[in-house]
Amino acid sequence: MDSILVTGNGPLNGQIPIAGAKNACLTLMPATLLSEEPLTLTNAPRLSDIKTMTALLQSLGAEVSSLQDGQVIAMSSHNLTSQTADYDIVRKMRASNLVLGPLLARFGQAVVSLPGGCAIGARPMDLHMEGLEALGAEIELKDGYLHARAPGGLKGAVHEMRFASVGATENIVMAATLAKGTTVLKNAAREPEIVDLVECLRKMGAQISGEGSSTIEIHGVDRLHGATHQVVTDRIELGTYMLAPAICGGEVELLGGRMSLVDSFAAKLDAAGVSVTETQNGLKVARKNGRVQAVDVVTEPFPGFPTDLQAQMMALMCTAEGVSVLEERIFENRFMHAPELVRMGANIEVHGGTATVTGVETLKGARVMATDLRASVSLILAGLAAEGETTVSRVYHLDRGYEHVVRKLEGVGAKIERIKGE
Known part of the structure; x- marks a missing residue:
């Protein structure tokens, strides 16, 4: 099994290109199931999760081709042969559940295994099921699979979600594009990945408004056509690499970065003593002066502080001056990195969904x-x-969400290498 060897090597300087968003691409790929015509995605990230979604779509009979070194994904679902998403593929990745809404909308039936992914909490399917049932679906859980039917087709409805779930919002919006009548989804998630999905669906002929707000309105159409769409910049990769010069010192420009994707995160960095400025090509990040200051963090749905940047922010707080409190409100099991940071000399105490970090001078x-x-x-x-x-x-986790991490960090002066396992 591969590992990564990192040696502390002082400040980082230079540029890091930011890839297309993993979470956006994994949502956009199932949209091909809504149409017989081709869907092409550009600026796609080259990750193992993308390969898993490719395998899932191909298992349904979709044609999926990776072009231009993986940065273009060409898909066609004109001749699907199955509406069943098997456990062997779905167990590898949570986003596999996003085939449920499109299959149900287009074919009136779908059988989808309960999903897997990172072990960071239950992340149940009940919000997905409630939304699709509001559109007229009949869903039964049997032998670890969701068996969904809509014999008369899906029908528009007004539905308010109990929690602003990103995945459930995406599944319901995709399903509603082919439903009869109008669907109003309240307490919808507002993440940029949802805005990106709606922009793509609109190119395919969907009639949707309100994306980026808590209420999304979808007027169902009879069919969707093909389109070409550029995947939005990955805000989590962006935020991750923004932390590199914050932790090490130096100045790094993140190519393709946009402040609108990371407003709340950038505000926390500013409070900690890290400068984030917009440039013609992206965002430039550098410490203002000396040691960073401790700041408190509460993870929240967008536009709040992203749960997917909590672990990385904790790493920064480990060497900050003062005491910081990080509260995790999205997933109930997301401090498993804390004991590993403690092995490096960090001072962290975890109580339920709260971690208290007392900064130390240096990590070992x-x-x-x-x-x-x-x-x-x-x-x-x-x-x-x-x-x-x-x-x-166990860096196979890393391959699911970051492309060429060693190359990108080496490019700004980090001393890092991947060690091949036996």
């Missing part, structure tokens, strides 16, 4: 283990600032 290199996708990169960031060598094992 150690052998640590990645527990999930974002935890893996938080340990790499910590290793960049630590004295000596840090070895991060």
Whole structure:
């Protein structure tokens, strides 16, 4: 099994290109199931999760081709052969559940295994089911699979979600594009990935308004056509690499970055003593002066502080001056990286959904283990600032969400290498 060796090497300087958003691309790919005509995505990230979604779509009979070194994905669902998403593929990735709404909308039936992914909490399917049932679907859980039917087709409805779930919003919006009548989805998630999905669906002929707000209105149409769409910049990769110069010092420009994608996160960095400025090509990040200051963080749905940047922010707070409190309100099991950071000399106390971090002068290199996708990169960031060598094992998690992480960090002066396992 591969590992990553990181050696603390001082300030970082240069440029890092930011890829297309993993979470956006994984949502856009199932949209091909809504139409017989081709859907082409550009600026696609080159990640193992994208390969998993490709395999899932192909198992349904879709044609999926990776072009231009993986940055273009060409898809066609004109000749699907199945409406069943098998456990063997779905178990690998949470986003696999996003085929449920499109299959149900287009074919009136779908059988989808309960999904897998990172072990960061229950993340149940009940919000997805409630929304689709509001549109007239009949859904039964049997032998670990959701069996969904809409014999007379889906019908528009007014539905208010109990929680602003990103995945449920995406599933319901896709399903509603082909429903009869108008659907009004209240307490919808507002993430940029949803805005990106709606922009793509609109190019395909969908009639949708209100994306980016808590109420989305969808007027169902008879059919959708093909389109070409550019995947939005990955705000989580952007935020992750913004932390690299914050932790190590130096100045790094993130190419393709946009402040609108990371407003709340950038505000926290500013409060901690890290400068974030817009440039013609992206965002430039540097410490203002000396050691960063401790700040408190509460994870919230967009536009609040992203849960997917909590682990990385904790790595920064480990060497900040003062005491910070990080409260996790999205997932109930997302502090598994804390004991690994403690192995590196961090002072962290976890009580339920709250972690209290007392900053230390320096971290020490150690052998640590990645527990999930974002935890893996938080340990790499910590290793960049630590004295000596840090070895991060189980980095297969990393491949799910970050392309060419070693190359990108090497490009700004980090001392980092991937060690091939046996």
